[in-house]
Amino acid sequence: MKSSGAASSCCGNNTQSEASTIESQTSSVSDSMQLSWIITGMDCPGCAAKIENAVKGLNGVTQARVTFATERLLVEVENRAGISDDIFKTLKELGFSVKDDAVSETAADSVLKKYWRIISLALFMLVAVLIQGTFPVAGNVFFYLATLWGLYPVATKAWQLARSGSPFSIETLMSIAAIGALFLGETVEAAMVLLLFMIGEHLEAFAAGRARQGVQKLMALTPETAYRIDRDGHKTEVSAHTLTPGDIIEILPGSRLPVDGELLTPDVSFDESALTGESVPVEHNPGESVMAGSLSVDRVARLRVISKPGESAVDRIIRLIEEAEERKAPVERFIDAFSRWYTPLMMFLAALVAVVPPLVFAGLWVEWIYKALALLLIACPCALVISTPAAVTSALARASRNGALVKGGAALELLGSVTTVAFDKTGTLTEGKPAVTHIASFDRSTLNQEQEILRLAASVESGSTHPLAKAIVAKADEMNIRIPAAGNIVAKAGLGVQGQVEGKAVVVGSPRHLQGSIDLITGAQQKLEQLEEQGNTIAVVTVEGHLVGFIALRDEPKAEAPNAIAALKAMGINSIMLTGDNPRAAKAVASQLGMAYRADLLPGDKSAEIESLRKQGQVAMIGDGINDAPALKTADIGIAMGSGADVALETADCALTHNRVVELANLIGLSRATMSVIRQNIFLAVGSKAVFLVTTLLGMTGLWVAVLADTGATALVTANALRLLRNKKRLNL
Numbered sequence: 001m002k003s004s005g006a007a008s009s010c011c012g013n014n015t016q017s018e019a020s021t022i023e024s025q026t027s028s029v030s031d032s033m034q035l036s037w038i039i040t041g042m043d044c045p046g047c048a049a050k051i052e053n054a055v056k057g058l059n060g061v062t063q064a065r066v067t068f069a070t071e072r073l074l075v076e077v078e079n080r081a082g083i084s085d086d087i088f089k090t091l092k093e094l095g096f097s098v099k100d101d102a103v104s105e106t107a108a109d110s111v112l113k114k115y116w117r118i119i120s121l122a123l124f125m126l127v128a129v130l131i132q133g134t135f136p137v138a139g140n141v142f143f144y145l146a147t148l149w150g151l152y153p154v155a156t157k158a159w160q161l162a163r164s165g166s167p168f169s170i171e172t173l174m175s176i177a178a179i180g181a182l183f184l185g186e187t188v189e190a191a192m193v194l195l196l197f198m199i200g201e202h203l204e205a206f207a208a209g210r211a212r213q214g215v216q217k218l219m220a221l222t223p224e225t226a227y228r229i230d231r232d233g234h235k236t237e238v239s240a241h242t243l244t245p246g247d248i249i250e251i252l253p254g255s256r257l258p259v260d261g262e263l264l265t266p267d268v269s270f271d272e273s274a275l276t277g278e279s280v281p282v283e284h285n286p287g288e289s290v291m292a293g294s295l296s297v298d299r300v301a302r303l304r305v306i307s308k309p310g311e312s313a314v315d316r317i318i319r320l321i322e323e324a325e326e327r328k329a330p331v332e333r334f335i336d337a338f339s340r341w342y343t344p345l346m347m348f349l350a351a352l353v354a355v356v357p358p359l360v361f362a363g364l365w366v367e368w369i370y371k372a373l374a375l376l377l378i379a380c381p382c383a384l385v386i387s388t389p390a391a392v393t394s395a396l397a398r399a400s401r402n403g404a405l406v407k408g409g410a411a412l413e414l415l416g417s418v419t420t421v422a423f424d425k426t427g428t429l430t431e432g433k434p435a436v437t438h439i440a441s442f443d444r445s446t447l448n449q450e451q452e453i454l455r456l457a458a459s460v461e462s463g464s465t466h467p468l469a470k471a472i473v474a475k476a477d478e479m480n481i482r483i484p485a486a487g488n489i490v491a492k493a494g495l496g497v498q499g500q501v502e503g504k505a506v507v508v509g510s511p512r513h514l515q516g517s518i519d520l521i522t523g524a525q526q527k528l529e530q531l532e533e534q535g536n537t538i539a540v541v542t543v544e545g546h547l548v549g550f551i552a553l554r555d556e557p558k559a560e561a562p563n564a565i566a567a568l569k570a571m572g573i574n575s576i577m578l579t580g581d582n583p584r585a586a587k588a589v590a591s592q593l594g595m596a597y598r599a600d601l602l603p604g605d606k607s608a609e610i611e612s613l614r615k616q617g618q619v620a621m622i623g624d625g626i627n628d629a630p631a632l633k634t635a636d637i638g639i640a641m642g643s644g645a646d647v648a649l650e651t652a653d654c655a656l657t658h659n660r661v662v663e664l665a666n667l668i669g670l671s672r673a674t675m676s677v678i679r680q681n682i683f684l685a686v687g688s689k690a691v692f693l694v695t696t697l698l699g700m701t702g703l704w705v706a707v708l709a710d711t712g713a714t715a716l717v718t719a720n721a722l723r724l725l726r727n728k729k730r731l732n733l
Contacts, residue, residue, distance in 0.1 A: 261303030
């Protein structure tokens with residue numbers, strides 16, 4: 001899905017494209033009757049709100065939602081029959097249209113289609129200027145005609161918006177001001193106001209398109225077709241939407257993966273920079289999963305599809321971005337509420353300016369009506385309304401391009417105020433690939449004691465996704481140990497797992513959970529402490545309640561982790577490690593990274609620690625496991641590692657898809673830069689209006705300066721927000 005450029009105002013759009021491919025742009029889910037289209041022509045969230053209001057008012061529509069970042073209209077209907085035509089008619093009346101990929105335009109056609117009304121109005125005005133010196137009356141008539149020509153689409157749009165529930169739009173203000181100027185005989189200014197307005201709306205559309213580029217690039221990452229390999233080895237090109245889990249597909253060098261897949265070809269390098277921000281291609285081995293949108297660098301690769309249609313990594317990212325618009329930042333919610341009563345209030349003040357001075361102070365009607373009309377144009381809240389969404393959209397697009405997902409403006413705003421970051425250990429600060437370093441046996445009843453302990457432990461751990469469990473199973477496979485099937489397996493987060501193996505109750509758990517069994521064996525506690533002091537995590541194995549041995553595992557810190565902690569410290573942010581590991585192993589890792597730690601924590605204990613830390617300031621929690629979910633939810637901001645458990649990703653407010661914790665400082669820096677841009681934008685929007693309000697009332701500026709000021713302020717705040725799209729690791733805004 002690619003976006004097409006459109007010229008529009010902050011509150012509307014005059015560019016339309018043919019919507020001939022109606023059903024091809026519609027996707028439905030039969031059980032929920034949800035329809036979806038890509039809309040062209042929106043350049044600010046105000047446009048999205050107007051479409052929502054209009055579509056919600058249609059018969060048969062139960063819900064409508066427009067996501068500005070992805071230009072998608074989602075509609076829930078009672079009955080699909082005939083509703084598409086009503087929606088397309090409404091969109092056309094509002095000046096928007098459904099994207100049509102089938103329409104092909106030359107560059108010249110595209111320019112003429114976008115700008116024909118501006119060009120024609122400018123020519124009208126040029127003719128009027130040329131003849132006015134010689135024929136003043138004819139020149140004045142031409143200016144009247146030019147104003148009416150430019151006013152017609154604006155007034156028509158204002159009327160349609162008013163009927164759909166948006167009476168206080170910029171089109172309404174512009175129409176009143178232009179008509180009033182005509183009655184006052186200010187034909188030149190009336191025409192100039194409309195020309196500047198049209199130019200401004202196209203500039204805003206261009207800026208909005210730039211702000212959405214990051215999201216649109218994500219939407220265009222996955223190809224529409226793929227080569228599917230059948231059981232006989234024959235290759236057939238099929239639509240990517242028809243692929244289902246288990247299908248075998250083949251991609252060529254330089255091609256992108258349309259779905260998530262499990263690699264079957266050995267040693268293939270993939271460029272994942274579009275999704276993770278990592279510029280260096282990553283080599284994958286057979287059995288590893290590869291995200292949709294990844295590009296095969298060096299060879300033909302075959303993969304087994306592992307994602308359902310519409311549920312690939314790219315689809316999930318786009319869905320999160322769409323959902324993020326509903327989680328607005330507090331400052332954005334305030335501005336939305338403010339703008340709803342601001343415009344009516346300013347229209348009321350303009351009416352007072354027009355009436356009170358002439359009636360009370362014997363002022364000239366023409367003078368004060370003129371000032372009131374200028375005040376109407378100054379009253380347009382476009383620059384203020386777009387000041388925050390433009391910055392948030394740019395920041396979200398920038399973050400997603402660098403491998404981080406932020407679920408909305410609220411989370412983005414909070415990130416910048418974090419004073420403490422709490423880290424999970426395994427898989428977050430460490431590689432998440434622990435290896436068995438030692439096996440200590442206390443069972444003298446078998447000859448191959450270490451192998452027997454590993455065999456029993458691997459049996460109950462074989463179905464677990466926990467890194468320690470995977471390491472135990474991998475060690476058993478490495479030693480060619482046959483792993484028996486286990487029954488009645490029960491896993492308890494932070495404690496361990498138990499099951500029946502060959503009729504015996506086997507438990508693999510933490511030392512704290514099985515301390516009673518350890519105390520019964522002489523020398524076991526000393527051995528445990530010795531292994532832990534070496535930085536090992538210990539898995540205790542019991543059979544029928546009796547201790548049989550320890551399995552020691554060690555997970556090395558990530559090479560980037562020290563830099564991540566140092567970067568946060570340089571930003572004035574404290575770091576602390578929260579782990580369920582033993583204090584000695586936790587201390588060994590924490591000392592390497594230069595951070596504080598809390599050890600021996602169950603999932604509930606992590607939440608309690610987060611609550612305690614929150615008393616000192618805003619706290620972010622970053623983790624990747626099921627046992628991290630409660631703490632992620634408790635923290636002011638939850639950040640999940642992209643390779644983590646689904647429940648952690650769903651609970652978190654942000655996700656690092658590239659699993660590089662060093663990017664956390666950049667994400668917080670982006671948040672701070674975004675809030676700085678928002679404050680700058682609000683100052684520009686409000687400050688410019690305040691200045692021109694005073695100059696207008698003093699008679700120093702007129703109508704055309706008022707609309708130029710409004711258009712200029714809107715362009716300035718949007719351009720300022722676009723700075724957030726710069727692909728730099730450090731932002732100095």
